[in-house]
Amino acid sequence: MLELTDVRAGYGGVTVLRDLSLWVPRGSVVALLGPNGAGKTTTLRVASGLLRPSGGRITVDGRPFPRGADAVSRAGICHVPEGRGVFPSLTVRENLLVQARGRNVGDAIEKATAAFPRLGQRLSQLAGTMSGGEQQMLALAKSYVSSPAYVLLDEVSMGLAPKVVDEIFEFLRRLASEGVALLLVEQYVTRALEIADYVFLLNHGRVAFRGEPGELDSSAIFAEYMGVG
Ligand code: ATP
Numbered sequence: 001m002l003e004l005t006d007v008r009a010g011y012g013g014v015t016v017l018r019d020l021s022l023w024v025p026r027g028s029v030v031a032l033l034g035p036n037g038a039g040k041t042t043t044l045r046v047a048s049g050l051l052r053p054s055g056g057r058i059t060v061d062g063r064p065f066p067r068g069a070d071a072v073s074r075a076g077i078c079h080v081p082e083g084r085g086v087f088p089s090l091t092v093r094e095n096l097l098v099q100a101r102g103r104n105v106g107d108a109i110e111k112a113t114a115a116f117p118r119l120g121q122r123l124s125q126l127a128g129t130m131s132g133g134e135q136q137m138l139a140l141a142k143s144y145v146s147s148p149a150y151v152l153l154d155e156v157s158m159g160l161a162p163k164v165v166d167e168i169f170e171f172l173r174r175l176a177s178e179g180v181a182l183l184l185v186e187q188y189v190t191r192a193l194e195i196a197d198y199v200f201l202l203n204h205g206r207v208a209f210r211g212e213p214g215e216l217d218s219s220a221i222f223a224e225y226m227g228v229g
Helices: 040-047 069-074 092-100 105-115 132-145 162-177 189-195 213-217 220-226
Strands: 002-011 014-024 029-033 055-060 077-080 150-154 181-185 198-203 206-211
Touching: 002 040, 014 029, 014 040, 014 055, 014 181, 014 206, 029 040, 029 189, 040 077, 040 150, 040 181, 069 077, 077 132, 092 105, 092 132, 105 132, 132 162, 162 181, 162 189, 181 189, 189 213, 198 213, 198 220, 206 213, 206 220, 213 220
Parallel strands: 029 181, 029 198, 077 150, 150 181
Antiparallel strands: 002 014, 002 055, 198 206
């Protein structure tokens, strides 16, 4: 379980997350919802070690949160940030190799191209010359080849064509079916709720609702905070 307890975090003197408690059990899909500015991205940054909290504690599988990017990766945590996260001047193959570090390279490429066949036809192409959708697929494939236990996804379907969004959600289902836990920030709320086991809804850096998707659907909070009924 990836567990945040009473976490406080922000930028400079500004507090964004206030006593936030949230958990992602191994193998489960957790949707993190909330209006603009609620603190969703900040939560993912804290949970992936990019931003140090000023209070509270974070544990991974019962151990204190690791220090440093390599240790975070070894603990099985992988963050797919908003805006892709691929190396544009490396080829698709090189991007995957960098991520596969020390693992069997052939397996990594096979795994990535099985998930996204389109990448298989573009292994020698520079990542920066691919379409936005293809770059996002590569970013997701990179997370996959690192064999993570927890993947934190920040609006990975942002600005993509509906068909690509379908492919991405299919991939997320695949990850989930393989037992990878997901913490999902997603503008397509309905789609996120379809695959989620559990939901946290943030407002002003606090948890305004937590429960199962079915409970949220019928909750007045959903309509109030999300502008959807
Ligand atoms: P959105 O849905 O709009 O992406 P969010 O729920 O992901 O929003 P965050 O990006 O976590 O929200 O932002 C929460 C608050 O923190 C906002 O008020 C934002 O302006 C502020 N904030 C985010 N990043 C920084 C930063 N680097 N420096 C200062 N303030 C920041």
